[in-house]
Amino acid sequence: MQNSEIARQFEELADLLEIQGANPFRLRAYRNAARTISGLSDSIQDIARNSPNELQELPGIGKDLAEKIVTIVETATLPQLEELKEEIPADVVRMLDIPGIGPKKVAFLFKELSIRSLDDLKAAAENGVIAEQKGFGKKTEQIILEGLEHLSQAGNRVRLADAKALSDEIIHDLGELDSVQNISEAGSCRRRKESVGDLDILVTSSRPNEVMDALQNHELVKAVLARGETKQRVRLNSGLELDLRVVPEESYGAALLYFTGSKEHNIVLRRRSQDRGLKLNEYGLFRDDTLVSGKTEEDVYQTLDLPWIPPELRENRMEFAAAEKNELPELIELKQIRGDLHMHTTATDGTASILEMAEGAKAKGYQYIAITDHSKRVTMANGLDAKRLRAHWKAIEKVQEKVSDIQILKGIECDILEDGSMDLPDDVLAEADWVIAVLHYGLKQPQKQVTQRLLNAIQNPHVSIIGHLTGRLIGKRPGADINYGEVLKAAADHGTMLEINAHPLRLDIDDIHAAKAKELGIPIVINTDAHSVRGLDVMQYGVYQARRAGLTKQEVANTRTWNQFRKLLKKSH
Ligand code: DGT
Numbered sequence: 353m354q355n356s357e358i359a360r361q362f363e364e365l366a367d368l369l370e371i372q373g374a375n376p377f378r379l380r381a382y383r384n385a386a387r388t389i390s391g392l393s394d395s396i397q398d399i400a401r402n403s404p405n406e407l408q409e410l411p412g413i414g415k416d417l418a419e420k421i422v423t424i425v426e427t428a429t430l431p432q433l434e435e436l437k438e439e440i441p442a443d444v445v446r447m448l449d450i451p452g453i454g455p456k457k458v459a460f461l462f463k464e465l466s467i468r469s470l471d472d473l474k475a476a477a478e479n480g481v482i483a484e485q486k487g488f489g490k491k492t493e494q495i496i497l498e499g500l501e502h503l504s505q506a507g508n509r510v511r512l513a514d515a516k517a518l519s520d521e522i523i524h525d526l527g528e529l530d531s532v533q534n535i536s537e538a539g540s541c542r543r544r545k546e547s548v549g550d551l552d553i554l555v556t557s558s559r560p561n562e563v564m565d566a567l568q569n570h571e572l573v574k575a576v577l578a579r580g581e582t583k584q585r586v587r588l589n590s591g592l593e594l595d596l597r598v599v600p601e602e603s604y605g606a607a608l609l610y611f612t613g614s615k616e617h618n619i620v621l622r623r624r625s626q627d628r629g630l631k632l633n634e635y636g637l638f639r640d641d642t643l644v645s646g647k648t649e650e651d652v653y654q655t656l657d658l659p660w661i662p663p664e665l666r667e668n669r670m671e672f673a674a675a676e677k678n679e680l681p682e683l684i685e686l687k688q689i690r691g692d693l694h695m696h697t698t699a700t701d702g703t704a705s706i707l708e709m710a711e712g713a714k715a716k717g718y719q720y721i722a723i724t725d726h727s728k729r730v731t732m733a734n735g736l737d738a739k740r741l742r743a744h745w746k747a748i749e750k751v752q753e754k755v756s757d758i759q760i761l762k763g764i765e766c767d768i769l770e771d772g773s774m775d776l777p778d779d780v781l782a783e784a785d786w787v788i789a790v791l792h793y794g795l796k797q798p799q800k801q802v803t804q805r806l807l808n809a810i811q812n813p814h815v816s817i818i819g820h821l822t823g824r825l826i827g828k829r830p831g832a833d834i835n836y837g838e839v840l841k842a843a844a845d846h847g848t849m850l851e852i853n854a855h856p857l858r859l860d861i862d863d864i865h866a867a868k869a870k871e872l873g874i875p876i877v878i879n880t881d882a883h884s885v886r887g888l889d890v891m892q893y894g895v896y897q898a899r900r901a902g903l904t905k906q907e908v909a910n911t912r913t914w915n916q917f918r919k920l921l922k923k924s925h
């Protein structure tokens with residue numbers, strides 16, 4: 353069992369207890385434990401099994417928590433958690449995902465108004481029952497209706513990072529079985545889509561029953577939903593569902609192609625097959641009833657006169673046109689990244705010092721970073737005013753004197769205020785090496801207004817880049833309603849870069865608009881927005897999104913060496 357799954361259970365426990373109105377100290381203890389566990393590089397499961405006494409040496413883990421960890425490792429869950437899940441419906445917990453609705457309100461809705469499902473909540477809001485309640489009112493009614501709208505659009509999709517961690521663990525464990533020859537992820541997870549509806553795993557084996565038994569008994573699996581001779585559908589503890597398919601060796605490539613999708617990509621492949629008098633299905637590519645190819649994906653593509661197409665591009669967007677001309681982009685890879693230009697320190701809401709962040713980045717082999725703490729508007733994060741910012745930059749210079757081999761840029765993540773002005777004066781921004789302009793507030797302004805704010809920032813000669821352009825949080829809240837056409841054109845005209853924020857919750861700009869940016873020649877920078885040393889690890893998710901956009905290292909500015917990158921720092925005009 354991975355640390356992330358154990359951490360998730362503590363988070364879930366804290367959420368449920370919070371709705372129940374438990375003592376805040378206990379909640380904090382569980383949340384801290386979750387953070388400690390997910391931040392640990394050693395396997396908690398190994399520690400719990402081999403030397404359980406050492407658990408209590410971890411920060412924030414006392415006797416009670418250590419016992420709970422052992423229980424989770426041994427039984428895959430906690431009795432207390434199971435009881436709470438019986439009591440509090442999953443939909444009630446999901447209400448916490450509505451921005452602006454905290455546990456107190458959720459508890460009130462559940463206990464006082466007996467709201468048990470999202471449908472109940474919608475009805476209550478629409479009938480005006482919510483607005484009548486003390487402490488709620490018309491505004492909360494509105495927040496709830498908008499939040500529900502977004503939740504229903506998001507469906508039960510799970511963010512890629514969470515889905516992939518589960519998929520990886522199951523693939524690793526099933527892969528150890530003697531009865532498994534080949535195993536691969538498939539579906540949207542293999543295509544690295546930002547959110548995943550269900551997991552798909554493909555196996556070749558001569559003994560499908562053994563594989564299905566093993567999956568069924570896997571500690572992450574909660575229930576079997578269906579089982580046939582070669583396929584099985586299960587529900588994981590987290591609620592995510594998984595399709596397993598077992599196919600014969602000679603069909604592996606065709607099956608992988610079929611179950612990786614997307615459906616739209618597959619439709620074009622089937623049409624191409626028909627055009628050549630062939631028939632493509634999950635068992636292979638056939639002429640009449642004779643198997644022509646199917647063992648590998650390459651074979652199938654080749655029979656259809658195509659080069660192998662990377663899964664991230666299989667959306668029937670541009671991949672067929674590019675493949676036909678033999679112009680598939682050489683997609684960017686994580687190892688090509690040489691710098692990270694968006695991160696926070698203890699000066700605002702980060703947990704590590706400038707030096708610690710620099711050392712963390714050096715350990716990744718980076719040649720440069722930018723320290724970009726918040727500006728003063730973000731009071732919640734103790735944002736910096738001009739005076740504190742200048743002192744912070746002095747501190748960066750001091751650190752730079754001590755560390756070699758990595759360039760530390762003096763940066764700022766500066767808010768674009770609701771009125772369209774910058775949160776810090778131009779003369780201060782002019783002193784920065786690197787200015788990220790962002791929207792944090794007023795995301796719900798009408799399109800014209802919020803777009804104008806971005807245009808102002810893009811035109812500002814001191815702004816290097818726009819960070820997380822829309823402010824969306826995947827599965828939680830939609831981004832600002834911006835006019836992409838105008839914004840991208842302005843960025844191209846003014847030489848302002850755009851960020852792909854690599855945080856799994858953001859991935860902003862998304863794949864579609866990153867592809868558009870490439871067309872317009874706008875340099876992209878993939879940044880982690882790290883708030884801790886470990887936060888630097890999410891770079892991979894930004895790279896996945898860039899790959900889905902068809903980006904190569906050419907379009908991603910932070911693949912440049914420091915010597916090349918420094919030349920991009922000043923705007924061209
Ligand atoms: P998801 O799970 O909603 O994130 O998206 P996918 O792409 O993983 O979709 P899923 O799990 O329903 O199916 C996995 C793949 O199987 C899908 O990408 C393509 C293939 N597939 C499923 N149903 C069909 C179908 O009706 N026609 C075709 N051509 N392919 C299908």
Ligand code: CA
Pocket residue numbers: 539540541549550551552
């Ligand atoms: Ca799927």
Ligand code: CA
Pocket residue numbers: 539550551552595
């Ligand atoms: Ca599926």
